[in-house]
Amino acid sequence: MGRITGTTRLLAVLGDPIEQVQAPALVNALLERVGRDAVLVPVHVRPADLAEVVAGLRRVGNLDGLLVTVPHKIEICRYADELAPAAAFTGSANALRREAGGRWRADNFDGAGFVGGLRGAGHDPDGRRFALVGAGGAGAAVAAALLEAGAAHLSVCDTDPGRLDALLRRLAGRWPGRVTGSAAPRVRDADVAVNATPLGLRPDDPLPFDPAALRPGAVVADIIMRPRETRLLRAAAALGLAVHHGIHMLDHQLECYADFFRIDR
């Protein structure tokens, strides 16, 4: 880190727990590299304390913005004055910044980070067919970003019919004719199959879908970051399929954060 003085501007990342967050190391390295007199600090906030902590932080004159992680990404939207499209669509946010007039704007870069990661790995979504497993918060963010980025078709599956139908309705309303849904995974004709469920966090989790059902040359992507090599990705690699690791999403979120917080690189 560069030297912190009285002129240093603040960013804070809110989470519970907080010890595992990667953002301070990544963002501070970036801030230091570009010579910005600002620092990102970890802020441990329990859910019951979120309202009070955010109210206090909003009044801090040298605080320019917040990053938000589990479990506050949905609740934090209540404290924003305006929601960017991705935050409005997903109903969750992972970044807030103070605008010139003092209003707080929330955005969600889960989807944009995932798409940026795909592009960086040579898998531009434009014109490709996707199968997405998991219609929760991360799945919704990834689905919207893939369609926004020009995916030719998106098949979404989730074992919870209510959650699946709700997401499909909202996706079809905005991107009509490009989305289908099912309770069981349909990955057979996908160019890229994406796991957006928590399956794979634990070593004995079942596979979210069977990579053997994919055609040769398809890509298997996971949004799980730890472990880096999930059971799904190991199985896909063993089948000779291309794999795309969860960490790429975070790497490219960093670029999104830099743009959002106007950190010139």
Place this chain on the structure above:
Amino acid sequence: MGRITGTTRLLAVLGDPIEQVQAPALVNALLERVGRDAVLVPVHVRPADLAEVVAGLRRVGNLDGLLVTVPHKIEICRYADELAPAAAFTGSANALRREAGGRWRADNFDGAGFVGGLRGAGHDPDGRRFALVGAGGAGAAVAAALLEAGAAHLSVCDTDPGRLDALLRRLAGRWPGRVTGSAAPRVRDADVAVNATPLGLRPDDPLPFDPAALRPGAVVADIIMRPRETRLLRAAAALGLAVHHGIHMLDHQLECYADFFRIDR
């Protein structure tokens, strides 16, 4: 600075303005030197926002304490659950820490820092006679600390009779028989004369007292840090008197903070 990660503990210094604070540079250098995974950040808080900001910061799970500077040193006492003797006596605090049970304890190290600085320069107050000019917040802190440290006699002067009498009554109640007061400075028989007024911050300020009235061998001390060489200290030095700079008070406050926040050195 060492690397900030999710495990890093937080300290914050509150002020308005904040740009001028020296504490982040000094305390962070100390934290880094001893390998403590903690960081002190500047927090700009306007007076009208103090209650809300402090309420929020108290709920931050990885925040261990606060430093407090102008203009919040008096008001901050309202948010402490307990006041250490120096904070209770002066009615102002410049440090708060979270205790094991979650209570917040406030202390004031202005006086202790000044006494530590005197001792460090070879002027132990024990048994010495002091003349103190200025019965405001800083003067009260210095007065109490000098008497606590064994000063044989303290003469306090202030042009505001109400403020002077109030301080004298409280000093005499705790250290009877060792304190006198006057509207005009009485420095003639002092071993050490101390300026605790703001006179000297500006180059055209009048002298708080006439150093020529001191006996040879006496010490003239100033609590003003900038400019380092106040008009008073320059005049005293020109007379061949020993001088004691304001910066010593801050240097020794750093040691007080380290003890208060349990930073092993």
